[in-house]
Amino acid sequence: MPGVDPGARGAQGSPVSTKTSVRTGYRYRPERLGSRYDALVVGSGIGGLTAAALLAALGRRVAVLEQHYTAGGATHSFERAGYDWDVGLHYVGDMGARTTLRRMMDFLTMGRLEWAPMDAHYERFFIGARVVDAVAGRTAFRDNLLVHFPREGAAVDRYLALVDQVARGMRAFSMERTLPPWLALLARPWLRRQQPPGLARSTWDVLAQLTAERDLIAVLTGQWGDYGLPPRRSSFVVHAMVARHYLNGGHYPVGGAWRIAECALPRIRAAGGEVFTYARVERILAPGGRVRGVRMADGHEIDCDCVISDAGAANTFGRLLPPEVARAHGLDRLLAQLQPSLGHLCVYIGLEAAAVELGLPKTNFWIYPDNDSDAALARFLADPSGEFPVVYISFPSAKDPDFERRRPGRATIEIIAPVPWSLFAPWAGTTWGRRGADYDALKNAYGERLLEHLYAKLPQLRGRVAYHEVSTPLSMQWFCGAPHGELYGLEHGVARMQARWLRPRTPLAGLWLTGQDIVSCGIGGAMMGGLATALAVAGTRRMMPVMKQIFG
Template sequence: MISKIPADTHVRNDSIRQGITKKRVEDFANAGPVDCIIIGSGLSGLTTAGMLSRAGWRVAVLEQHDVAGGTTHQFVEEGFEFGTGLHYTGDVLPRSTLMDALTDGKLKWAEMDAEYDHCELMGKDIDEVKDRLVFTKGFRKMRDRLHKQFPEECMCEKEAISRYYKECFKAHAAMGPIVLSKILPGFMVSLLRPLLDRWYHSAQNKTTLEVMRDCGLSDDLIGKLTFTYGDFGTTPDESPFMVQAMLTCHWFRGAFYPVGGPEQIAATMVPTLEKNGSKVWVNARVETLLLSADGAVEGVRVKGMDIPCNTVVSSVGALNTYMKLMNDKMPLPRPVQDLRHELRSAEKLKPGMSMISLFVGFEGTCESLQLPNYNTWMVSSWDHGANIKRMNEEGLDAPFAMMYYAFSSAKDPTWHVRFPNKVSCEILAPCSYALFEEFEKSRWNKRTDDYEAMKEVLTERLLDHMFERMPHLKDKLVHVSMGTPLTINHFLNSTRGEVYALDHTQERFDPKYQQMLTAKTPITGLYMTGQDVLFSGVVTAYMSGIVTVAAMSYSALLKNADVLFRATPTVWGESQVKGAKKFNIVWVLSVVFVVLAVLLVYMR
């Protein structure tokens, strides 16, 4: 729901910080059968749990951290509140009737500036036209802005811009075969495979760079249009064009931020789960899956405690699920062994980009400090692939390939009530994991002096870049702390500090590997949800929860139809869709396929 938000809507509760104990598990099990265990409490896990709970399932969600929410959680340090993963999103969640139901209508959203993303070259002396680009809400407005900003590119370039957007719309439709291939029964997917592959192949078989060059765009403009590769972590020369297309289309309706901060997502979803008879426990790192002699799921082990259950959903990614929760002594089916081999080799399926995060606090108010309600991106050049290559080769001496900074306090209308005369800023930048490998075995918060010295160097450099644009903030700085890829390993149990799970390369989206990264795994009773099932990002995490429920139980999916197959009035570009409610045609078509699949199953 998008509306004017009063300041007292901030939800505070203890349900997102309820630790696991043997007594709590026993009491929950004694109250009735545990229908499903979900590993991880990020948005994909909570969406899956929420939909199953609405369908009458009793679900236990297990979170390794001391607070639920995954990368939507927040933390407070020296009186400043910081987000850890969700910095903005498009309008899918704010306008979702399902999300409204899963949060009992308590999650609110604030819209950011219409010009929500600004990007420019690093350095002091930049040309406002040639070295800068602003992304704005509305397809037509964005297209017209590009036509106006690049007149010297001649008419063929103008046509190229329009051709690029046409290709985006066409590639965006590739989501259809991906979703259908992950929710339909195996025999039906095999039956439709030639059609699905042909539909999907047209969007997957070329990189972003190749398609945009084919459209006639210059390399300089390609670099400007793809600076948000930082939203999924793979540069245009390696990512399939459909990922760029989906990201481009995602922002046409503007950018939004959760009122009260990203933690409000879990803070509003968990009480709704509990009201429906489910539980969320933190400090509950799953040590291993429990499998029967014939390879079926029998439960999980947490802190030496076995929790029996015949249905388990993992939302912690392919690397964690297949490499850390399983071992070679288990009776694993051949497809799972093959996937483990691919993940171990890290040739085609490799960890995604690692980043450093800087959490900065200033004294003052958003108004007095003139803070913008948009995101600022900076790049060392418009050749993103070359920037990343240089970063990996030159290490600490290399310029930052890209950096992002934004003020969450300027995006949240309740901030000034909760944290008067304080503002916070989050700065992100890709980094080479090799810089931190030598410190892997050291403990969080107790690492070596060399590690701390390197953090100081990186901190100063990031702040220098920001102060070039906002020098008036320098004297207002009162707090700064840095998180590195090792911090991400500690809190998210990542392998190499990856923030977007598996790298979004062309190889990952090859049909061969997409058949491996399905919601329904070859292990009986084990399901996957999260970024590796679809793509990175908060919206696709949410959508992957829906996909997983569809793969688990068509009955549970249909019991959510009252909110799933409707959408609120929305704006696409500059056209208004009228009416209080409308059917979501994508999900209606999906359910038609599901019903047909069920009928075919019963006819066999």
């Protein structure tokens, strides 16, 4: 059985991986399964891994079933042509101090994963011709904004106060989702009074009451790509959670995102569990209106009366459950009320020179054509041959201090932009790597357009790109099982945040949800979804000793 050496240490005493591959997990075969499991987790994203690790800490034997060749979901990495890239993790907030999220991450990874800070100027927003940075730390963030918007001090202060209020209110929001239905109903009057402000309002509605300065609103919402919707369409609560998450800057996992899953595996295995790869679940079995296990793609059935789905609500209710079961519990009607989030393109770039030599920053670039992202996105969705509404550029090899050791004399860059599913839908159902010349020509044309955005900001890189490839929403569908290639599960609008049925406990006995559809998207949001699910499955009283171990 594969494993890691918990005693491996780097030159500075920091945990490092001794593996030569970024793949992790144990390849599924029926004969490798245990005789009994206390829970099955469908999908090995960070929400599923967190729920599994917390249950394992209670001594419960958990099997995590991952369809991909490696564990980690959106935190997995891949190798090609002598480079490696992270597919879904580009930076994480709240890792620089002993925050709730950092304590949860240290628990999941058993303290074996270090986090490297990005530059103090961790975000750079290009709003048309205007350039404004986000600077780490509340005071520095505010002071830098006032350099660019000297008359907007009161608006910025009110904004930061609202962001803090949302953070406090999210405790009640999350608590309501973990309580049994009868208790949540009894506690609802109190919980509603504690709910975060702006729960029923868009980001634009809130910010437009604070300021009429459109460029300031564009800067404050300059991270909307982190939750997938521009100001008029996004929930202010989601915006505020993301804004506060990054207020003290961004961090990057030393060694790459795949290390999260690698470090989490020993905790799950310690209780007799395992994380299986190549383990595609075809059906959640629910005879008689109660979950009884899963059927694998090879036809093998695994019996278990507790199934936790980290595959997303759309996948769980729309594909994994038998249609008649979903209809009987009204799950199809609930799902029809919400939309999937946007898909995306990503250009994975390799360069034959080190990040320092190339002058790559530890700063994210967000490039906008103007200060109206809603109009820009609407134009692009109507005509995808037009200007991108946002282009995000990340420099992972600059952020990761271990990259030069792994890949000496090399560097990587990733460029991301939204794209409508309809553009690539004609190739849905085709096999990855075998979609034909027309598909390759289309995605590569978009890739070239995105490369021009990189060269416009860092002209020294023109002619230095040694390798690049382009992923599309079909890549998300193939590798992560997203039905429409969506990046963030269900769309993070106002309706989604008001949908009380998006909770760990489903109407079907024995079936639970976890991951980014519970609280919010992103690494932190999905991890908190895993915590909420473990609390709901085990009960707060039983989980309390583990909570004390994590949070003190």
